[in-house]
Amino acid sequence: MTAEILVQAMVLGLLQGGIYALVAAGLTLIYGVMKVVNFAHAEFLTLGMYLAFSAYTLLGVSPYLAAVFALGLVFVLGAAVQRTLIRPALRHPQINQLLITIGLSTMLIGAMQIIWGPRNYVVPLPWGRATLGLGDLRVTYTRLIAFGVAVAIAAGFWVFLKRARGGLAIRAAAQSPDAARLMGINVERVNLVTFGLGTGLAALAGALIAPVFFINPTFGIDYFLLPAFVIVVLGTMGNFVGAMVGGLVIGLAESFGGLLLGAALRQFASLAVFVLILLWLPRGVFGGRMT
Template sequence: MALIQAILDGLMIGGVYAVISIGLTLVFGVMGIVNFAQAEFLMLGMFVAYYAWAWLGLDPLLAAPLAFVVVFILGAAMQRLLIRRVLKAPDVAQIFLTVGLLIVLENAALLMFGSGFRSVSTPYQTASLKIGQLFISVPYLLAFVMSVASGLALWLFMRASWFGKAMRATAQDPMAARLMGIDADRMHMLAFGLGVGLTAFGGAVILPYLTASPTVGGQFVVLMFTVVVLGGLGSVAGAVAGGLAVGIIQSVSALAFPIQLQNLVLFVVFIGVLAFRPEGLLGGSK
């Protein structure tokens, strides 16, 4: 029963890992750039949700769409002004720019919000559901449901809408997309905005059980890269599979090892997967 409980907890956490990592893999899949500042947009999403709760009385889950919109606009502007200029530059220039963006965003947040930790209070914060001998944390369950809903919305957008199809065409062959009348630069801007906006959405839905701080991105950046590399960098389906796998591995490993070794087990599995399947679990799938 403990194993089943651990797997269930891992699925709840893994669903959130998936949605905050989808944005990272989406940006790489469409633009071919690795955004090292991705986790800072999660931090921004948490602060948007926090202030929506503090000033407007909005529940963080209801504020999650607002966090998405605010960070989408910010991300689209950053892509237009900064990221676009290094798309054809050497990889080292892209790395320096996104790492620099990470430092700027974190320090700007420290100046604006201070170094303290901020948390919200919700009626369901400590609630749980009992199903037989299993317990499900309500905040984790709600975050999981919201994450799944946003992932499904992205999937429908990419498969059914003209913009989604245009983004996939741009990811496959930007030159051919341009010849077909698609504005590849606009698709890049849309992809970056969507990517960071989804990560901000994930930051908002986890606020009921985590605290917001300017340095919170450091807690997630390694996990996000682990998720997308495990699943296959550039694969949206792979990010979902990788997020669920990471959540389950973390939760199950806590049964046999101290909590301090939780990520050690994860990285051993991570190295093992890459040794036998360097492209990731679902590498190549969009």
């Protein structure tokens, strides 16, 4: 195994990890504020991919521009889901919430199969397979763009949580809903916005990777659901910064796992990390709540 192969695996792992981080950020945001484990999260990513595909093939709109549209549309959809399905379930045991999100996942997969069919699609960008070469290293421009935008969005959202009034309200609701209410914060509205933002970030990530992968109704649940949950556990449930770091770590683990074990077993690395974290650090590496 040469140094060039190792460098290639490291770069590809980091690029994939940036997307994982953005997806996991939305998942951990929802859990951090509402304590809801959203098993339908990956389907919102797949929906973002389909929206980018349709915008490009039907309207000629760049999938990267369509990412903004996907974020807005899925934000509205996520807010509607929170208002009609999730909010009533918050008064009931958590198993009810889990069953609702699992059912929502099945419904979304079925809806996407009805609208787009079960076949694989690809966003046919003319330069979609063009690569940037640095010596023996080859990386497609689509992966570089997806990584760059994902990291920029994640960093911007972190600043929003730290500095903006709305972000501070989200953090206050995550730390103590009752105290937030005493401060005059509308916690129900924060929950609504948080679920919309979390699902919107997943759709945004999906639109960014639409030119990279084949699109089908079960893509998200097949390739992103497990890594997203592993990342959330690794970085500590509800910890936004932990999701960022965990995404890069899992991206690297899968890349090197695929190199050593073969592509078919690359997610075995995610499972191994998941089991080790549960055994040795059950509260996650960061061991705290939303930061």
